Amino acid sequence: MSSSSEEELLDFKPPDIAEDTKMSFENLLLPKSREKYKKTYEDFIKWKTGKKVKSLSENVFLAYFNDLSKDKRPSTLWCEYSKLKTTIRLKENVNIGDYANLSTFLKRKSQGFMPKKSKVLSGNNIETFIKEAPDEQYLLEKVILIFGVNGACRSNELTALTINDIETHNNKMLVRVRGCTKSDRMFIVQDELLKVVQKYQKLRPVGIKSDRFFLNFKNGKCTKQVVGRHKIAAIPKGIATYLDLPDAESYTGHCLRRSSATLLAGAGANVLTLKRHGGWLSDKVAERYIEESFEKKSKITIQINKAPLKTSPFEPRPSTSSTVSFDELNTETSTSSTLNSSPSIQQVNLPDKSVQLSMANFTNCTVIFNMNN
Incomplete structure (x- = not known):
């Protein structure tokens, strides 16, 4: 070596x-x-x-x-x-x-455990808050509500949103969400909701080092302080309090994401659409929103109430087979036998197993059917 x-x-x-x-x-x-x-x-x-x-x-x-x-x-x-x-x-x-x-x-x-879920905001709740709440006090809450519901966003996703994730094209705002899953999601803000977001955008101070989109809002102005996750998570409770909704404490940080999925399911979305919208990987989560949809349950109730009253699973199905009398069958005994006399035993060979016998006049006798043929 x-x-x-x-x-x-x-x-x-x-x-x-x-x-x-x-x-x-x-x-x-x-x-x-x-x-x-x-x-x-x-x-x-x-x-x-x-x-x-x-x-x-x-x-x-x-x-x-x-x-x-x-x-x-x-x-x-x-x-x-x-x-x-x-x-x-x-x-x-x-x-x-x-x-x-x-x-x-x-x-x-x-077994038997029922997880506590956040309450959801209805479409009327959202519309009322955006139209009636004063912008001087609730503009930040309005923008977070718009983004959270339109994009089915989690609190941490809204917190991490940056100015680089937002683009405006032809009076429509494209927002990219850096989700918890491998793939990102996108959603659109337009029409009157876009005007609310743009009003908030114009209040952004110049010379901010952070690129975070959501900045603290106070006295009609944006400050240089970014909005934290806990404050965003508390916004649904504040919205419920303003609207005087009962049990405002139950509107947690997951409220916006649940409200989005519930509204979409109520509009008739299928499982695949819900999964893409919220970035869910499991079918069970999306199916749960469809099953809990108020509109879905209403349609089921209507279908039940419109069902024919005479329809019952316990009623026998009408027979399509022919009905023949006893005398029309081929018997091995003499046709002169009298059935209504003393008890007797007669053997009958059925030519067709689907034949339905009319036994109304058969009394005081024993009949044996040979079904081997």
């Missing part, structure tokens, strides 16, 4: 496997949710250390989720399970998705 080769071997340093694993763990998680996934994993490791447990068996995870279920809702348990399944697979190379008993445990915890 040459001296140069020996020097290369001496200078060679094996890769840091732990560091590579850490890097792959960081890169495989989505940037937006990376910290949440890491915290879920760290919470489990902390619990496992406190219990002095080293195994990653199914019983360990059953015990962990049983402890979590004491103060967490079933929907939260499923969320923690999903995040932990990903992190455990990446960190420990163990797939807890194969633990059938764990899945059964979570399903039983979910």
Whole structure:
């Protein structure tokens, strides 16, 4: 071996496997949710250390989720399970998705649980607020309402919206939403709603470093301070309060997205249209909005009420077969036999299995039908 080769071997340093694993763990998680996934994993490791447990068996995870279920809702348990399944697979190379008993445990915890959903704004509510609320006080709320409903936007999507995501073409505004899924979404603002948005745009101060679209609005002017996610999430509650709607606390940050999907489903949209509009990957979510649609339920009620009153699933179907009398059948006994006399046994060969017999005059006798033919 040459001296140069020996020097290369001496200078060679094996890769840091732990560091590579850490890097792959960081890169495989989505940037937006990376910290949440890491915290879920760290919470489990902390619990496992406190219990002095080293195994990653199914019983360990059953015990962990049983402890979590004491103060967490079933929907939260499923969320923690999903995040932990990903992190455990990446960190420990163990797939807890194969633990059938764990899945059964979570399903039983979910039985009878009704998740609390945000209330939705009706079309009349939206129109009333935009027309009647004074712009000097509620212009920001109006623009967020327009964007949130037209684009089925989440609070964090509205927060991240920038001036570069908005383009105006031929009296129509094209807005691009950087969604949580892999693909972006787009929606249009036009007509009278566009005038409201443009009025807000013109109030943007000059020389702002941030490119965020939504800026704080006060006393009829925009400030240089950006609007945070929590303030955007509280806007539906403020709108419900202005409209004097009951239980205004139930209009949460998810209200605008739910209102958008509900209105679209009520207009007759199918599952595919709803999925594209809201960026949902699952059919179940879109189908839920269609099933809960007031208009859909009204159509079902109308169909039920218009059904023929005589139609019943318990009524026998009318027979299309012919009705023949007993005398018309070929019998092996004498035709002179009298059926209404003493009890007797006669054998009848039916030429057709679909034949319907009229037995009105058969009394005090026993009849055996041979259906083999």
